[in-house]
Structures are given as structure tokens and as C-alpha cells.
Amino acid sequence: xxxxxxxxxxxxxxxxxxxxxxKAELRDRLLFTGPKLExxxxxxxxxxxxxxxxxxxxxxxxxxxxxARDPAAARRRLLDFFSGFHGIPVEEFEQHLYFYHCExxxxxxxxxxxxxxxxxxxxxxxxxxVKDAYRTAVEMGNTGTVLNKLFHIGIEAGKRVRxxxxxxxxxxxxxxxxxxxxxxxxGDLSTATSMVIGAGEMSTLTAKHLxxxxxxxxxxxxxTIENAQPLAEQFGGSALLFDERETVLPECDIVISSTCSPHxxxxxxxxxxVMALRKxxxxxxxxxxxxxDIHPDVGRIPNVFLFTIDDLSQVVxxxxxxxxxxxxxxxxxxxxxxxxxxxxxxxxKVLPTLVSLRRQFEEILDEELARYSSQINTLPEPSxxxxxxxxxxxxxxxxNNPSRILKEAASEDDGGLYARSIAAVFDLKVKNDE
Amino acid sequence: MHMxxxxxxxxxxxxxxxxLYGAVAAGYVVEFYQNRDRHFSWTTIFxxxxxxxxxxxLFVLFLVQNRLPYxxxxxGLLFVAFMVSLLFFWMDHFLGExxxxxxxxxxxxxxxxxxxxxxxxxxxxxxQLLSFYFVVHATLLFLAYSCFLLSFVIASMYLLQHRQIKxxxxxxxxxxxxxxxxxxxxxxxxxxxGLGLLILGIATGFLWMEIVVGVPARISLKIGxxxxxxIAYLTEHLLRIGKGWNGQRACxxxxxGFAFVLVTLLAGRHGY
Numbered sequence: 001x002x003x004x005x006x007x008x009x010x011x012x013x014x015x016x017x018x019x020x021x022x023k024a025e026l027r028d029r030l031l032f033t034g035p036k037l038e039x040x041x042x043x044x045x046x047x048x049x050x051x052x053x054x055x056x057x058x059x060x061x062x063x064x065x066x067x068a069r070d071p072a073a074a075r076r077r078l079l080d081f082f083s084g085f086h087g088i089p090v091e092e093f094e095q096h097l098y099f100y101h102c103e104x105x106x107x108x109x110x111x112x113x114x115x116x117x118x119x120x121x122x123x124x125x126x127x128x129x130v131k132d133a134y135r136t137a138v139e140m141g142n143t144g145t146v147l148n149k150l151f152h153i154g155i156e157a158g159k160r161v162r163x164x165x166x167x168x169x170x171x172x173x174x175x176x177x178x179x180x181x182x183x184x185x186x187g188d189l190s191t192a193t194s195m196v197i198g199a200g201e202m203s204t205l206t207a208k209h210l211x212x213x214x215x216x217x218x219x220x221x222x223x224t225i226e227n228a229q230p231l232a233e234q235f236g237g238s239a240l241l242f243d244e245r246e247t248v249l250p251e252c253d254i255v256i257s258s259t260c261s262p263h264x265x266x267x268x269x270x271x272x273x274v275m276a277l278r279k280x281x282x283x284x285x286x287x288x289x290x291x292x293d294i295h296p297d298v299g300r301i302p303n304v305f306l307f308t309i310d311d312l313s314q315v316v317x318x319x320x321x322x323x324x325x326x327x328x329x330x331x332x333x334x335x336x337x338x339x340x341x342x343x344x345x346x347x348x349k350v351l352p353t354l355v356s357l358r359r360q361f362e363e364i365l366d367e368e369l370a371r372y373s374s375q376i377n378t379l380p381e382p383s384x385x386x387x388x389x390x391x392x393x394x395x396x397x398x399x400n401n402p403s404r405i406l407k408e409a410a411s412e413d414d415g416g417l418y419a420r421s422i423a424a425v426f427d428l429k430v431k432n433d434e
Numbered sequence: 435m436h437m438x439x440x441x442x443x444x445x446x447x448x449x450x451x452x453x454l455y456g457a458v459a460a461g462y463v464v465e466f467y468q469n470r471d472r473h474f475s476w477t478t479i480f481x482x483x484x485x486x487x488x489x490x491x492l493f494v495l496f497l498v499q500n501r502l503p504y505x506x507x508x509x510g511l512l513f514v515a516f517m518v519s520l521l522f523f524w525m526d527h528f529l530g531e532x533x534x535x536x537x538x539x540x541x542x543x544x545x546x547x548x549x550x551x552x553x554x555x556x557x558x559x560x561x562q563l564l565s566f567y568f569v570v571h572a573t574l575l576f577l578a579y580s581c582f583l584l585s586f587v588i589a590s591m592y593l594l595q596h597r598q599i600k601x602x603x604x605x606x607x608x609x610x611x612x613x614x615x616x617x618x619x620x621x622x623x624x625x626x627x628g629l630g631l632l633i634l635g636i637a638t639g640f641l642w643m644e645i646v647v648g649v650p651a652r653i654s655l656k657i658g659x660x661x662x663x664x665i666a667y668l669t670e671h672l673l674r675i676g677k678g679w680n681g682q683r684a685c686x687x688x689x690x691g692f693a694f695v696l697v698t699l700l701a702g703r704h705g706y
Contacts, residue, residue: 185599187615279678282614303681311602
């Protein structure tokens with residue numbers, strides 16, 4: 001695969017960190033939440049080296065996509081931007097970052113949007129988060145042709161992966177497995193109470209399954225009551241403030257936690273107190289957060305059953321073959337759509353040549369028409385228009401084949417050679433920023 | 435002639451009953467493996483025939499010997515197996531789908547097989563000691579032991595399921611075993627019933643010794659071991675109520691309690 005930029009020297013670059021290579025505590029400090037996102041986009045757009053830019057900031061990842069002429073310089077610029085914007089020395093976070101450019105950057109983005117890079121493969125939230133990030137970047141005027149094309153094709157790929165594979169069934173299986181597990185621990189759920197701490201697709205889905213299983217009562221705890229209220233209304237439960245959780249915990253048989261907290265929000269000491277209050281009745285804890293919300297030692301307490309997403313994934317592991325098959329199908333779709341993007345990207349290499357060629361032909365046309373203007377002007381107006389039309393048509397016919405062949409050659413990686421040949425043959429002066 | 439015929443019937447039933455329980459055990463194991471929902475099947479039919487024949491065997495033994503059908507250890511085992519089957523029938527058909535059969539009936543099959551094979555072994559008590567008090571004493575104790583055997587099987591299943599869930603290794607058994615909550619509750623109820631019967635059985639035993647045997651109640655090895663059984667199951671219940679020791683700890687105590695039951699049955703002698 002040709003990893004060179006197009007002739008205009010534009011590279012897609014990506015600098016970021018995700019749940020697999022950094023702690024949430026660090027990511028929290030580098031997040032672009034609320035007004036920080038717009039301020040960040042505004043600041044980054046002022047950098048002349050970064051031609052286009054977009055910030056993707058979620059609970060599990062913070063990534064900056066940009067278009068630049070020099071990837072190495074862009075990396076330095078983006079590092080300085082992270083550091084300057086958040087006021088954190090580069091050395092504190094540099095080793096946790098990944099940096100990709102050209103095809104690698106596009107490939108990573110396609111994996112992100114298809115949820116193959118997510119903590120829970122098959123989750124659908126990331127698609128909406130990418131769309132939001134893209135919309136904001138467009139509204140702020142940070143994107144251009146390269147990022148627009150990358151995100152348009154990428155978003156389509158993300159949709160295709162979800163529509164044409166059963167990859168999202170995995171997440172359903174996980175939440176349904178959580179409910180099956182709850183039944184195996186607690187028996188009849190119609191007498192059980194649950195608490196969902198934080199929000200997120202997995203916890204919402206699990207809450208949905210629990211509601212369908214006829215759970216008696218559900219609490220939804222969040223740092224802001226406004227975030228907890230919609231879920232409480234949706235599932236007929238009660239909304240709580242995060243700090244009120246401990247007062248309600250003793251009556252809960254199931255606890256689902258998925259906050260972005262950088263530290264444990266449920267500790268062994270806390271659960272020991274809770275278990276004493278609930279006479280040591282079985283407690284089922286599901287930790288969906290990364291980093292974990294519930295201290296692993298909680299699982300050692302008698303009658304407390306602690307499961308993480310990975311543990312629940314194992315529950316549905318008998319479907320791992322089917323799951324692997326779906327991931328394979330997703331990769332095929334990503335490959336197809338990436339190829340569309342690459343073809344477009346490569347075609348951009350010959351674009352300046354095509355523009356120059358057309359401009360040269362148009363100049364020749366204008367010169368020839370000017371040369372014979374004294375004769376042409378003697379003709380009646382309809383005839384004059386006809387002459388111009390014939391000349392323009394001839395020009396287009398002459399350009400038709402070279403343009404088509406050049407574009408085809410570009411998609412086959414030979415675009416550069418053809419473009420240079422045409423430029424030499426026609427003595428074109430190609431401007432790369434066209 | 436009449437007695438000869440009953441002997442033949444008893445011999446036939448001694449072979450037939452374990453075979454039927456063997457078929458029931460195989461049926462429950464297959465149903466458990468196939469993870470089938472509860473339904474009326476061949477296993478149920480074999481089970482009902484097995485219980486009926488088992489009852490008939492006990493009745494025939496009573497007629498043939500004109501004495502209690504559990505006056506020796508092995509006959510006692512046969513009686514215990516019958517009571518456990520009855521308890522299971524009650525639990526399975528009145529408490530809903532609990533899937534204990536696959537674990538319980540191999541044990542019932544082994545117990546009835548062993549009891550049938552060695553039915554005539556052991557020295558029966560002298561007839562003059564087989565008073566009303568002894569009948570009540572022995573019946574209550576065998577009923578208690580039946581409860582403890584049943585709860586031992588359920589507690590073992592609980593510990594198996596608990597181990598699977600705690601270690602996150604949720605294999606095929608996980609899906610097929612009942613919920614921890616249901617099993618824990620079953621263990622608690624059956625143990626409570628067994629404990630009550632055991633205490634009553636020991637009390638009537640003292641009365642039997644005082645009134646029939648004419649020996650003042652004194653501590654023997656068997657009484658000592660039985661006391662350990664009472665202490666074990668009493669501890670389980672006190673800790674459940676007082677400390678909230680439900681689940682794993684309670685089931686472990688229940689299993690330990692059953693170990694004492696076995697020791698009491700195998701090693702315990704009254705010594706008079």
C-alpha cells in the first residue's frame with residue numbers, strides 16, 4: 001500500500017490514547033468535555049501547520065485527527081497542543097499516546113468507528129460519539145476535504161458493520177448473560193432490587209434486560225440528577241445522586257457500575273459494611289467501567305459475586321466462534337470501505353495535474369478563439385455561440401480520456417507516474433495546493 | 435406357602451427397586467445433561483413405579499419378618515432411601531423445577547443397591563425392645579438422616595455452583611444447576627426439618643432407654659456423635675439467623691454435619 005501523501009503533501013495524522021494504553025485518571029486530565037471541546041478546536045485551528053483537525057473525546061479515548069504536510073512536525077504540534085491546552089507537561093503523558101499517519105491513521109479510525117477498538121466490541125455508542133465530534137468540528141470550520149471524506153466513508157463503514165454483521169449481538173449477549181447470571185445467583189428476580197451507577201450503553205442494556213426479567217426495583221445513581229432522571233423514568237426506577245448510593249446499597253441485590261471515575265467507587269470495606277446490614281444476602285456486582293469502579297477484592301467477600309465485562313464475555317464465550325466470524329465480516333467491510341477512501345485519497349494525487357491540464361486546454365481554447373475573433377465576430381450571434389460550443393466540446397473530448405486514465409491510474413497506485421508523464425508531455429506547471 | 439410367596443416377592447423387589455432407581459438416575463442425568471425443562475417423562479414414570487415398589491418392599495419385609503422394616507442398619511438404609519425419594523418427590527413436584535434428581539438418584543441407587551444386597555446382614559434388636567418408643571425413635575432418626583442426606587446432596591450442588599460462579603468458570607454445569615438462592619433455601623429448610631426430627635428422635639431414644647430398656651440415659655459413643663450432629667446443624671441455623679451466614683458457609687457446615695451423620699451411622703454404638 002502506498003503510504004505517501006498525495007502530491008499536495010497532505011497527510012492524515014492521529015495522536016491519541018485509549019482505554020487500553022492509558023489510565024482513566026490521565027485520560028480525564030486530557031479530555032475535551034463541554035466548552036473545552038470548542039475552545040480546543042478553535043485553538044488548534046489557529047495552528048498553520050495543521051490544515052484540518054477534529055477532536056474525538058469520550059470516556060474511553062481522546063484522539064485528535066488532523067491533516068498536515070509533515071507528520072513528524074504535526075506530532076510535535078499536537079503534543080504541544082495537548083500540553084499547552086491542558087497545562088500538563090508532555091513527559092507526563094507522551095508515553096501513553098499512540099501516533100499514526102496516512103493509511104494507519106485511517107485504518108485506526110475505521111476500527112474505532114466500527115467498535116473493534118472499543119472496550120466492548122459491538123457497542124453502538126461510539127458511532128454517535130464520532131458523529132457528534134465530526135458535527136462539532138464541521139460547525140467550527142476545522143474540517144476540509146480530507147477529513148470530510150475520511151469521516152463520511154468511515155461513518156458509512158460503521159453503519160454497514162452494524163447493519164451487515166451481528167457484531168452488536170455480542171453486547172446484547174453480554175447484558176443478557178448478566179441477567180442470566182443474576183438469576184443463577186439470586187433466583188427469582190421479582191423480589192430483587194438493583195442499582196445502576198453511572199450511565200453507558202452496557203448498563204442501560206442490562207437495566208433493560210433486568211426490567212424485562214421483572215426486577216422489583218431499580219435505582220439509577222449519577223453525579224447529576226439530570227442524567228439519572230431519564231433512565232429512572234425509562235425503567236420506572238428512582239433517580240439518586242451519586243453520593244446517596246451508600247444509603248441505598250444495603251437493599252440492592254444487583255449493582256451495575258459504569259462510571260468514568262479514575263478511582264474505585266466501591267471498596268471492600270464499604271461492601272463489608274453493606275453485607276453486614278443486608279445480613280449477608282447474596283450481592284451480584286457488575287463492573288463495566290474502565291478503569292474498574294469496584295475494587296477486585298470485593299469479589300473475595302463471602303456471598304459477593306463480582307463480574308467485569310471480560311468475565312461476562314467469557315460467559316458468552318461458547319459463541320466465540322460466531323463472534324470471531326462476525327469480527328471477520330466487520331474487518332472485510334472495513335477493508336472494502338478503507339479501499340474506497342484510499343482510492344479517493346490517491347485520486348487526490350493527480351488532481352493538481354488534472355486541474356493544470358484543464359486550465360492549459362482552456363487557455364489554448366481562449367487564445368485560439370481570440371486569434372480568430374475578427375472572423376468569428378462577423379458571424380451572427382447564434383453562429384458565434386455554436387463555434388464556442390464546438391471548441392469547448394472538442395476540448396472536453398480531448399481531456400476526457402486522459403482524465404479518466406489518470407484517475408484510474410491513481411487508484412492503481414500509478415497516478416504519480418502518469419501525472420508526471422502528462423505534466424512533462426504537456427509542459428504543465430502543477431500547483432500542489434490546488 | 436403364603437410366606438414362601440412373600441419371600442419370593444421380597445427377593446424380586448430387592449432386585450427390582452435398585453434397578454428402577456438406576457433407570458431413574460440415568461433418566462435424570464440425561465435430562466440434566468440435555469438441560470430439558472421439567473416435564474412428565476419416562477423418568478417420572480420409572481420414579482413413581484420405583485417409589486411404589488419400594489413401599490411394597492418395605493411392607494413385604496414387615497409382613498415376612500413381622501417387625502419393623504428398619505431394625506438393622508441395612509434395612510435402615512433402605513428406609514432412608516425411601517424417605518429421601520418421598521422428600522424429593524414432594525420437593526420436585528410441589529416446589530417446582532429444582533433439578534436435584536441427577537445428583538440425588540445416583541446416591542439413592544447406590545444406597546438401595548447396597549442395602550438390598552446386604553439386607554439380611556446385621557443383628558436385629560430383640561423383639562421385647564421393639565416397643566412404641568423405639569418405633570418412634572428409629573422412625574424419627576431415619577427421617578432426620580433422610581433429610582440430612584438430601585441436604586448434603588443439595589449443599590454439594592450449591593458448593594459446586596458457587597465455586598463455578600466465584601471463579602468465573604461457567605461451564606456446562608452452571609446452566610443446568612439451580613440458582614444459589616434456591617439451593618441455599620432448600621438446604622436451610624431440609625436441615626431445619628432434619629434437625630427438629632433428630633432432636634425429637636434423640637429425646638424419644640432417651641425415653642425408650644429409660645422406660646423399655648430400663649437403663650438410665652447415659653452418654654454413649656452413638657449419643658456423643660449424635661450430639662455432634664445436633665451441634666453442627668444447630669450451629670448452621672444459629673449462624674444463619676444470628677450472623678447471616680447464608681450460602682457457602684452454611685452449606686459447608688451442612689456438609690460437615692452430614693459427615694458426622696455418616697460417622698454416627700457407621701461407627702456409633704450405644705454400648706448396651
